[in-house]
Amino acid sequence: MEGAVDAQSLISMSLMKIHSSRTQRGGIKLHKNLLVSFVLRNARQVYLKERYAQIYRMQQYQEVLTVCDEIQELDPLDPLDPDLEEPGQDAALPGCGKDPDPPDPPDYPSCCLEAPLSHCTRTTVLDLDTHVVTTVENGFLHQDCCCAAPQCAPDPNPEPPDPNPDPAPRKRKGGFRSSEEEEEEVSDFTGSRKRLKREDGPEPNPEQLDSSNISNLISIFGSGFSGLLSRQADLEQICSKQALASLGAWTRAIVAF
């Protein structure tokens, strides 16, 4: 499958198609929109996999930096960890010693880490009310995966900070337990989604209203029909089930038949 960049353009194309189908003569064509939602799901899966891969790499980087710090704190003549004195080790730890200020892990769920790579800084947002598709350039992946839009985007009414501590330090016990890490990420993810659901009730702030509508829309478009969820224990599957609880304009349109 193509990489994350193609996935993003497919997502925006698909959203435009769904949007324009609402004004087509003859009404919404169920078959075509079902097929478009499949493309959306596939593109989203690829996009999210790429994102998680980046986050994983980012966390590895974090871990490496932490180890670097630990090395720096150690007495170089300390015989405790002979492995760390290997001259090749420094080379294997990128940025070690060169970057004295590693980026502070922000207080968001891990999926919202600022990614140093340029191509994941765009988010595609379709506002069905103003009919505008915008590609947002920033360092955060929001709406699409964590739905904690008020938390990620600059907001005049900031939500309470994420009660979950950054999961990265918890897992740093040396060694890479990739599957366990992912599951823990998932549970944080789930946690953040559950929190969003509870906060979703009364929405006094129109800006918050917009972003939560958009986030609902994006998550619903992202998951499409829940029957499209893959049968494997997928990260996305766990997230989407939470988001599907809220009805968006898309499902209203379908149910309207």
Next chain:
Amino acid sequence: MEEESDTRKINNSFLRDHNYATEADIISTVEFNSTGELLATGDKGGRVVVFQREQESKTQPHRRGEYNVYSTFQSHEPEFDYLKSLEIEEKINKIKWLPQQNAAYFLLSTNDKTVKLWKISERDKRPEGYNLKDEDGRIRDPSTITSLRVPVLQPMDLMVEATARRVFSNAHTYHINSISVNSDLQTYISTDDLRVNLWNLEITDRSFNIVDIKPANMEELTEVITSAEFHPQHCHTFAYSSSKGSIRLCDMRQAALCDRHSKYFEEPEDPSTRSFFSEIISSISDVKFSHNGRYLMTRDYLTVKVWDLQMENKPLETYQVHDYLRGKLCSLYENDCIFDKFECVWNGSDSVIMTGSYNNFFRMFDRNTKRDVTLEASRENSKPRAILKPRKVCVGGKRRKDEISVDSLDFSKKILHTTWHPQENIIAVAATNNLYIFQDKVN
């Protein structure tokens, strides 16, 4: 197989001589009747044009009967559903003929919501010699009538009239995609995205729902019905295809609601060809039983498959229609061409199958010799009575003189609808707003 001499291009009779095609003139369905004497076309403007084959003339035996316009009528009008604020398109989605049982012809035509039964009959006599009115139709003053006479039928110029005999409406929430007349000649089915309804041709206010795949929660929807057809001989059997690439055969004797299939045809997906668009290109756009009732043919975006009714786990034959498009799926998705619904047809003896493609190309596959040919329906490239030259698409490497490269294909010129005469080698091909009729080489 060698094809074509009598290349005849018959414009829809409503076309003025414009270079552009009015959208209403785009042909949306073509169908021969069961003898091949009549050919019906439906268009986006809701009109039906019926062509009739000329009687073969004894003075010119080498000139086979050609098709001329026989009748034209407005079958469906645009409607508005006030409850849902939806416009209902008048485009004719399908036409199916009923076998002829008397002097008149009957056909079913459908748009997205309503099926209509039309009677097409000839009138070549009219009564003359009325007592109470004169020849102009003016009422005569009774006091001037001195004697009585019996009106007699006098010959007149042939007039073909079409009347709507039945209107079958309000049975479909979703868009009707197909209709199929049963071999019992008393019932027919109409199919939309989620349901199949069984009708009696005589009864318009009631239909039976025999297949319903609508999930309790629409969010769980994963597939829709794309086409359905009755078995040509077994009046209790029908098949329907789905957007997931599967076909279900149902037996109406098993239960009133045929949600449980008696056979399920599906080929497992090849994981090596998986892409973003796998679901779209595996959606079946047309399903047709063979005339002998032993095979099923299905068309998806890139292939045509022939299935043996006795073998459910894989098709008997798979034919690549335009596999060179596999690498262009992303741009075809962008311009919506990937959603085009191509139809497929059998010839009368079930030995050759035909389907359309882009650039006004259509393809024929001989099931016995395994040979295939690509032909083009266009004004520029074919003169009347010229033999059609086979075309070739160059997929890579050096392009030969007559070949066309994939990038020069015109994707706005697509052949979605074709039909084959039930007995002879005559085909009708709809290319946007033009109808092409090709015949086998004479002598």
